[in-house]
Amino acid sequence: MRVVAIIPARYASTRFPGKPLADIAGKSMIQRVYERIAKAGCVDEIWVATDDPRILQHVESWHGKAVMTSSHHQTGTERCAEALGQLRLTPDIVLNVQGDEPFIRREHLQTLIACFEDQEVMIASLMKPVQDMQELHNPHLPKVVTDQQMNAMYFSRQPVPFVRDQPQDQWLATHRFYKHIGMYAFRPHILHELVKLAATPLEKAEKLEQLRWLEHGYRIRMGVTDIDQFSIDTPEDLQRCLQLLDQLEDRES
Known part of the structure; x- marks a missing residue:
């Protein structure tokens, strides 16, 4: 299977303007994401899809591949779809890797790609077991429930499912909860279909695309x-990022 990774990277951000260019121990965030994907060895081609010439020029300065896309996109999915169309790429699988995740691991990418060994799979994503009650009740960490074929049934910012007849402090002991890790992979034609869909009530309620x-x-x-x-x-996340970077490099050395 031929796999292309697209990293959507916009300059404007309410909480962190210019985030893709933020310095992390001598390299920009977007460069670290790009290099982590390349190091994984399971992706054939990598592109940064951006809306700002500063990001484009920065990526090209270290010989990365980048393409300009519209500044009007509402989601990274839309930006990925435009980039795929512009570049006329024809992979078997398209990965949408967020540009603010400099610790992406080979295992993440391999697990996503492996989902497509089933020819019926059109979209894939990742989930991880919830570890503690803080994660379970954190609305910034969406939870997911699946059917027996591992297809998502629902995503929510609230803990799902509700464990009836058990006190909440016992929920993790009686049921395995999963949080969503927001990386996606698509068959190319499905990606183009998704960006044409109208917004829906549940999406608007939960603010989950x-x-x-x-x-x-x-x-x-x-x-x-x-x-x-x-x-x-x-910007406050950067300090924690530096600590994680040291731990990661120690583990992989």
Whole structure:
């Protein structure tokens, strides 16, 4: 299977303007994401899809591949679809890797790609077992429930399912909960279909784009990982990022 990774990277951000260019121990965030994907060895081609010439020029300065896309996109999915069309790429699988996740692991990518060994899979994403009550009740960490074929049934910012007849402090002992890790992979024609879909009530209620796909009848195959992921959403996250970077480099050395 030929796999292309697209990293959507916009400059404007309410909480962290210029985030893709933020310095992390001598390299920009976007360069670290790009290099982590390349190091994984399971992707044939990598592109950064951006809306800002500063990001484009920065990526090209270290010989990365980048393409300019519209500044009007509402989601990274839309940006990926435009880039795929512009570049006229024809892979078997398209990975949408967020540009603010500099600790992406080979195992994440391999698990996503492996989902497509089933020819019926059109969209894939990742989930990880919830470790503690803080994660379970954190609305910034969406939870997911699946059917017996590992297809997502629902995503929510609330803990799902509700464990009846058990006190909440016993929920993790009586049921395995999963949090969603927001990486996606698509068959190319499905990606182009998804960006044409109208917004849906559940998506608007939860502010979770993937619910739009479920409401329109698409299936999302969930791969399971035990390896966590850390996104950088604010300047304050950078300090924690540096600590994680040291730990990661020690573990992989």
